[in-house]
Amino acid sequence: MKLTCSVVEDLLPSYYEGACSKVSRELVEEHLKECEACQRVLDVMEGEELLPPEEEKEERELRSLAHWWKKKNHLNAIVYTMFLVVILGVGYYFATWYVDVTIAADKIEISHVYQMPDGRITFNLFVEGGYDFQHAEKGENGELYIIPKRSFPGTPDRGNPLWWNHYMDFYPAGIEREPSSPMSYFEPDEEITAVYVGPVGKGILVWQEGDEVPKATQEWEELIARYYAGDSQKYYETVSKD
Numbered sequence: 001m002k003l004t005c006s007v008v009e010d011l012l013p014s015y016y017e018g019a020c021s022k023v024s025r026e027l028v029e030e031h032l033k034e035c036e037a038c039q040r041v042l043d044v045m046e047g048e049e050l051l052p053p054e055e056e057k058e059e060r061e062l063r064s065l066a067h068w069w070k071k072k073n074h075l076n077a078i079v080y081t082m083f084l085v086v087i088l089g090v091g092y093y094f095a096t097w098y099v100d101v102t103i104a105a106d107k108i109e110i111s112h113v114y115q116m117p118d119g120r121i122t123f124n125l126f127v128e129g130g131y132d133f134q135h136a137e138k139g140e141n142g143e144l145y146i147i148p149k150r151s152f153p154g155t156p157d158r159g160n161p162l163w164w165n166h167y168m169d170f171y172p173a174g175i176e177r178e179p180s181s182p183m184s185y186f187e188p189d190e191e192i193t194a195v196y197v198g199p200v201g202k203g204i205l206v207w208q209e210g211d212e213v214p215k216a217t218q219e220w221e222e223l224i225a226r227y228y229a230g231d232s233q234k235y236y237e238t239v240s241k242d
Contacts, residue, residue: 002031005031008028008031008035012028012038015028100151101149101150101151105202107127108127108198110126110197111239113207114213116216116221116224117216117221119172119175119176120171121169121171121206121207121213122167122220123168124167125166126164126166126239129150135149142193142194143196144194145197145198146195146196147198167224167235169224171192172193172209173191173192173193194208194209
């Protein structure tokens with residue numbers, strides 16, 4: 001015996017609540033196997049409302065689009081992250097090589113100021129933190145301003161105090177200059193009348209024309225000769241603050 005849809009729809013509430021007879025239940029279940037419409041009515045009763053076929057198809061398409069968009073956003077996130085890494089890398093490179101920061105005066109000390117037999121004046125420039133630098137400006141009247149600067153964010157020497165010292169020398173006005181000097185990045189014929197370390201107008205005076213400078217000892221001359229010969233370790237050990 002087969003039931004019609006109208007009869008099954010009348011029996012579905014009792015079937016759903018488990019109140020119909022065993023025979024009625026079997027007949028309903030047999031009908032549901034073959035009738036999609038009645039099965040959908042039961043699904044509504046069980047809280048699993050299905051969309052009409054047209055809407056169900058649209059929902060599947062939307063889900064597919066959402067999945068594609070999610071994958072696209074994931075790919076975009078990877079591309080943007082790589083782009084950001086490149087930008088930060090380029091920025092760090094330019095900051096390190098092209099952006100200078102003046103080292104504070106309280107991080108600088110001058111020591112071992114001596115005049116060598118050939119007339120040049122030597123001194124040690126101590127820069128706390130071991131930063132490497134090379135920057136200077138010339139005044140209108142022969143003043144030389146050595147301005148210690150470090151790159152931004154800076155490349156410190158990782159704490160070895162031996163390399164916080166920098167050997168410097170210069171030839172005062174009227175004394176023939178040797179091109180092998182560590183100061184040779186200045187013009188050889190530059191007439192130096194005074195030397196300052198630090199910003200222009202605020203630097204530490206190392207020497208100026210007319211100053212009496214202590215003559216270098218034999219030990220110091222030998223030390224500088226070894227420095228020029230490539231044996232700088234002994235120099236750094238001698239001038240080190242430790």
